[in-house]
Amino acid sequence: MKTATDGSAAGKARWEEHTVAPTLKTSAERAREFTTISGRPIDRLYAAEDLAGLDYARDVNDPGGFPYTRGIHPTGYRGKLWTMRQFSGFGTPQETNARYKHLLAAGGTGLSVAFDLPTLMGRDPDHELSRGEVGKCGVSIASLADMETLFEGISLADITTSMTINSPASMIFAMYLVVAEKQGANWKTISGTIQNDILKEFIAQKEYIYPPRPSMRLITDVFAFCAREVPKWNTISVSGYHIREAGATALQELAFTLRDGVEYVQYGVEAGLNVDDFVPRISFFFNAHSDFFEEIAKYRAARKIWANVMKDRFGAVDERSWKLRFHSQTAGVSLTAQQPHNNVVRTALQALSAVLGGTQSLHTNSLDEALALPTAEAATLALRTQQIIAHETGVRNVVDPFGGSYFVERLTLDMERCALEYFDTIDRMGGMVEAIERGFPQREVSESAYRFQQAVERKEKIIVGVNDFVVDERTAVPTLYIDEAAAARQTEHLRQLRQARDNGRVRRALDELKRTAEGHGNTMAPLLEGARAYATVGEMCDALRDVWGEYTETPTI
Amino acid sequence: MAKIRVVIAKPGLDGHDRGAKVIARALRDAGMEVIYTGLRQTPQQIVTAALQEDADVIGLSILSGAHNHICPEVVRLLREKGLNDVLVVLGGIIPDTDLPGLAAMGITGVFRPGTRMQEIIDFVSQRARSRADVV
Numbered sequence: 180m181k182t183a184t185d186g187s188a189a190g191k192a193r194w195e196e197h198t199v200a201p202t203l204k205t206s207a208e209r210a211r212e213f214t215t216i217s218g219r220p221i222d223r224l225y226a227a228e229d230l231a232g233l234d235y236a237r238d239v240n241d242p243g244g245f246p247y248t249r250g251i252h253p254t255g256y257r258g259k260l261w262t263m264r265q266f267s268g269f270g271t272p273q274e275t276n277a278r279y280k281h282l283l284a285a286g287g288t289g290l291s292v293a294f295d296l297p298t299l300m301g302r303d304p305d306h307e308l309s310r311g312e313v314g315k316c317g318v319s320i321a322s323l324a325d326m327e328t329l330f331e332g333i334s335l336a337d338i339t340t341s342m343t344i345n346s347p348a349s350m351i352f353a354m355y356l357v358v359a360e361k362q363g364a365n366w367k368t369i370s371g372t373i374q375n376d377i378l379k380e381f382i383a384q385k386e387y388i389y390p391p392r393p394s395m396r397l398i399t400d401v402f403a404f405c406a407r408e409v410p411k412w413n414t415i416s417v418s419g420y421h422i423r424e425a426g427a428t429a430l431q432e433l434a435f436t437l438r439d440g441v442e443y444v445q446y447g448v449e450a451g452l453n454v455d456d457f458v459p460r461i462s463f464f465f466n467a468h469s470d471f472f473e474e475i476a477k478y479r480a481a482r483k484i485w486a487n488v489m490k491d492r493f494g495a496v497d498e499r500s501w502k503l504r505f506h507s508q509t510a511g512v513s514l515t516a517q518q519p520h521n522n523v524v525r526t527a528l529q530a531l532s533a534v535l536g537g538t539q540s541l542h543t544n545s546l547d548e549a550l551a552l553p554t555a556e557a558a559t560l561a562l563r564t565q566q567i568i569a570h571e572t573g574v575r576n577v578v579d580p581f582g583g584s585y586f587v588e589r590l591t592l593d594m595e596r597c598a599l600e601y602f603d604t605i606d607r608m609g610g611m612v613e614a615i616e617r618g619f620p621q622r623e624v625s626e627s628a629y630r631f632q633q634a635v636e637r638k639e640k641i642i643v644g645v646n647d648f649v650v651d652e653r654t655a656v657p658t659l660y661i662d663e664a665a666a667a668r669q670t671e672h673l674r675q676l677r678q679a680r681d682n683g684r685v686r687r688a689l690d691e692l693k694r695t696a697e698g699h700g701n702t703m704a705p706l707l708e709g710a711r712a713y714a715t716v717g718e719m720c721d722a723l724r725d726v727w728g729e730y731t732e733t734p735t736i
Numbered sequence: 737m738a739k740i741r742v743v744i745a746k747p748g749l750d751g752h753d754r755g756a757k758v759i760a761r762a763l764r765d766a767g768m769e770v771i772y773t774g775l776r777q778t779p780q781q782i783v784t785a786a787l788q789e790d791a792d793v794i795g796l797s798i799l800s801g802a803h804n805h806i807c808p809e810v811v812r813l814l815r816e817k818g819l820n821d822v823l824v825v826l827g828g829i830i831p832d833t834d835l836p837g838l839a840a841m842g843i844t845g846v847f848r849p850g851t852r853m854q855e856i857i858d859f860v861s862q863r864a865r866s867r868a869d870v871v
Contacts, residue, residue: 296749296800308776311805312749385751385775425754512754516849549849551801551831625757632758636853645850658831661801734774736760 191226199223216470216640217428218630219593225585233588238483242578246486248479248591250537251502255578256569262540263565264341266508268293268318269552270665272328275318278555279333285559286566290333291341291542293317294351299386301347301720304669314665316552317343321673322715326354327361336364340371341416341506341540346388348375349397349702350719353710356409372413372462372506375401378439378611379418382620383425385732388720391612393727397702398443399450402457404703413462415443416506422620423466424512426628429473430594432466434601435611435620437484441602442611444493458489459499467533467541468510469525475581476590478536481505484595507533508542514549518644519656522546527564534568535581541565551658618735625735676713684712689722696726740864742793745773745782747810748802755827756797762853763795763860779809787817792864798828804837811841823863827851 213221222229233239240246243253252258265282267290268275279290295317297309303321304313313319320326330340335358344351352373359369377394380387387394398415405414419427419436427435440461447457463481468474485503489495509529514522523546530543543561545553553561569575581587608614615621634640641647692705702723709719744760746753753775764770771789773782786794794814798806803826814822825845826838838846845859 300749302749308749308778311802312800315801316750380751385753387751425752426758514849550829625754625761628754629758629761632762632853642850646852655832660831660833732774734772736757736764736770736772 191224191228194224215429215473216468216631217430217473217627218634219428219430219473225589227585229585229589230592233592238592239582239588245490245498245501247482247502249579249582251482251504253578255537256534256575257578260569260575261534261538262289262339263287263562263569264289264291264506264540264542265558265562266291266293266341266343266542267553267558268295269316269659270314270318270661271668272318272320272325274314274665276329276331276333278558279329281555282558282562283333283338285562287562289339289341289540292329292343294342294344295319296386298347298351298716299344301350301388301716301724303673303715303717304666305673306717309666311663311666313663313669315661319665319669320351320354320716321669322676322713323354323357323710324672324676324713325669326351326358330358330362334364335359335362335369341374342372343374345374345377345380345384345386346394347716347720348373349401349706350710350716352401353703353706356707357710366409368411369409370411370413372416373401374418374464375415376418376439376464378442378615379421379436381615381730381732382422382435382439383427383624384421387730389723389727390730391615393696393723394730395443395446395612396450399447399452400702402443402447402460403450403452404701405460406452406456410460412460414457414460416462416464417443418464420464420466420508422624423468423510425624426631427624428627429468429470429477430597431601431620431623431627433477433481433484433594434598435623436463436465437481437488437598438602438605438611440485441488441492444489445610448493454489454493454495455497455500458493458495459497459502462539463503463505465505465507465533465538466510467507467529467538469513469529471528471532472581472587472590473594474529474532475536476587476594478505478507478533478538479579479587479591480594480598482537483591484598504539506540506542507536507538509533509544511544511548513642514544514546515642515645516549518650519546519550521644522549523560523564526561527568530565531568531572531574534574535579537579547656547658550656552661554657554659556657618733621732622735673715676715680713685709685714685718688712688714689718692719692722693726696723739767739769740793740861741769741771741789741791742795742860742864743771743773743782743786743789743791744795744797745777745785746775746797747777747779747782747806748798748800749776750798750800750802751775752799753797755799756795759795759797759827759853759856762857766857766861768860779806779813782810783813783817783819786814786819786822791822793823793825793860795860796824796826796828798826798830801829803828803830804834807838807843808841811843823860825856825860827856
C-alpha cells in the first residue's frame with residue numbers, strides 16, 4: 180500500500196508527540212500496556228506507515244487470488260453462505276438421530292457427529308474402561324448397526340457429514356461408507372469430513388491410541404484410499420480448535436495447526452502420493468475465540484501461509500492445493516457457568532469474527548455448555564445466532580471487509596511472520612512428530628494456559644461474571660442430564676449383536692486387518708470388510724493395538 | 737511445617753488436562769508437593785499413588801460426566817486401605833443435582849468452571865493442614 184504523500188511516515192510520531200502526549204498528561208490511559216487475549220501487545224493506532232513493506236499483490240491480493248489472504252472465493256458469501264454445522268451427539272444412536280432431525284428441520288445445513296469417549300478411545304460400551312462414560316460426551320457407536328440407526332431417515336447422498344473422530348477415524352469412516360452404500364449413495368459423489376487429525380491429539384486433546392508413526396500411517400492410508408474411491412471427501416480436518424482450548428495463544432494455534440498440516444503432507448509424499456492428488460482434500464478447523472481482530476488476522480494469515488507453503492515447499496501446482504478451507508467453532512473454553520446467558524453474546528461475537536475471517540462452515544456453542552451438553556432449546560438458539568448473522572447483519576454482502584485496515588493487515592503480517600518462526604523451530608527438531616515426542620508443543624500450550632489463568636487471577640484479563648461484574652445468585656438454566664440408561668441399552672444391543680452376527684466372518688476380517696497392519700497394504704480394505712461384518716470399533720482397534728501397541732505420554736506439570 | 741502432599745489425578749477416558757495441569761502448577765507454586773498422575777488412571781491406580789506418595793490430598797479432574805461412577809469408587813478404595821483422612825476434592829463440569837450425593841460420600845470440595853485458583857489453594861491448605869495438625 181502507498182504511504183500518504185504528506186509525509187505520514189513521520190505522521191504517527193508527530194501525532195504521538197503533539198496530540199497524544201498532551202492528552203496523556205491530563206488523562207492517563209487505563210493500563211500501561213494493552214494486549215490481545217493471547218498477550219500480544221497492541222499499539223494505540225495503526226497507520227499507513229505500519230504497512231510500509233507490504234506489497235498488495237504478493238501479501239494480500241484480491242479474493243480468489245493467490246495467496247488468498249482475502250479469501251478463497253472471489254464472491255465470498257454472495258455466492259454461497261457458510262455451512263451451519265452444529266456439532267451434536269449424546270446417549271444412544273436413536274436419541275442422537277432424533278436431535279439431527281430436529282436440527283435439520285430448524286434449518287441446519289450439515290451434520291456433525293460428536294462421539295462419546297469410549298468410541299473416541301476405541302473401546303466398546305461393555306469394556307471395563309467405558310464404565311460411566313457411555314453416551315455422556317457424545318453418541319455411543321459400537322458397530323455398523325449403531326451407524327445405521329444414527330443416520331436412519333437421513334439421506335447421505337444429499338447431506339454432508341462431519342465426524343469428530345481421530346484414533347478410530349478409519350473404522351468409523353468405513354462404517355459410514357457402508358451405510359452410504361446400503362442407502363444406494365455413490366462414494367464418488369458423497370461428501371463430508373472426518374477429523375482424522377492425530378497430531379493435535381498428542382499436543383492437546385490426548386485421545387490417542389497408537390504411537391505417532393503407525394497413527395500417521397492410518398491417516399496416509401485414508402488419503403490414498405479417498406483419492407481413488409471417495410474423491411469429494413475431506414480426508415482430514417487439521418485442527419487448531421483443541422490446541423487453543425487447551426490453552427494455546429492465537430499464534431500457537433495458527434503455527435502448530437499449519438505445521439501439523441505440513442507434517443501430514445510430508446508423510447503423504449513419503450508414502451508415495453502425488454501432492455496434488457490428496458492435498459486438495461485436506462481441510463482445517465480453527466477456534467473462534469474472543470479477541471475479535473486477532474481472530475480475523477489469524478484466519479487471513481492461515482490462508483496466506485498455506486498457499487505459500489504448498490506452492491514453495493511442496494511444489495503443488497493445482498490451485499486447489501493452495502486454498503485453505505476451514506471450519507470454525509466458537510470457543511468452548513470462553514463459556515462461563517456463571518451468568519450463563521452471557522454466553523449467547525460471547526458466542527455471537529466469536530461467530531462474527533469467523534464469518535468476517537471467511538470461514539467455510541461454523542458451529543456456534545450453546546449457552547449451557549459450561550454446565551452440560553446442550554438442551555435442544557439451547558442448541559436451537561445457537562443455530563439462530565448464525566442465522567441472524569447471515570440474514571440480518573449484512574456482513575455477507577461484501578468480501579473481506581477488513582482488507583486494507585491498517586490494523587488488521589499489520590496483525591496478519593505479524594502473525595504470519597511469528598508462525599513461520601515456529602515452523603523453523605519445529606523443522607530444526609526434525610518435524611512435528613519429533614517435536615511432539617520431545618514434548619515441545621505440549622509445553623508451549625501448558626505454559627500459555629497457566630499464564631492466562633494468572634492474568635485472570637490478577638484481573639489483567641476480565642471475564643464478565645467470573646472475576647468482575649459478579650453477582651451472588653446462580654442463574655438456573657435447564658440442563659440436559661444423561662443417566663446410565665444409555666449405557667445399559669448400548670451394552671444390551673452389543674450383546675445381541677455378538678450373538679446374531681457371523682462371528683467367523685468377523686474373525687477373518689480382524690485377522691486380515693492385523694496382517695495388513697504388519698505389512699504395507701492399505702488398511703481401509705480390511706476395515707471396510709470388518710465394518711460390513713459388524714465387527715465393533717473396539718474389536719478393530721484392539722486388532723491394531725495387538726500389532727502397534729499403545730502410546731502413553733510422560734506426565735508433566 | 738511439612739509440605740502438604742497432593743496427588744492430582746485424571747481418571748476416566750477423558751484427555752482434557754488443561755485444568756488438572758493448571759491446578760497442579762498453582763498448588764506447587766503455593767508451596768505444596770504435587771504429584772500429577774497423568775491421564776486415564778483407574779480408581780485403583782489413584783489410591784495406590786496416594787498410598788505410595790503419602791498424600792494428604794487427592795484432586796480429581798473429571799470433565800466427562802463420569803464422576804458419579806469414579807468418585808464413589810475412589811472413596812471406597814481409600815476406606816478399604818484405611819486412608820480415611822485423605823482429603824478428596826473434585827474439579828470439572830459437575831451438575832447441581834450431583835452435589836448432595838458427592839458431599840454425602842465425603843467430597844466436600846467441588847470446584848467448577850470459573851473457580852479462582854486462590855480459592856482452591858485456600859481450601860486445600862486449610863483442610864489438609866488441619867488434618868496434618870491432628871496427625
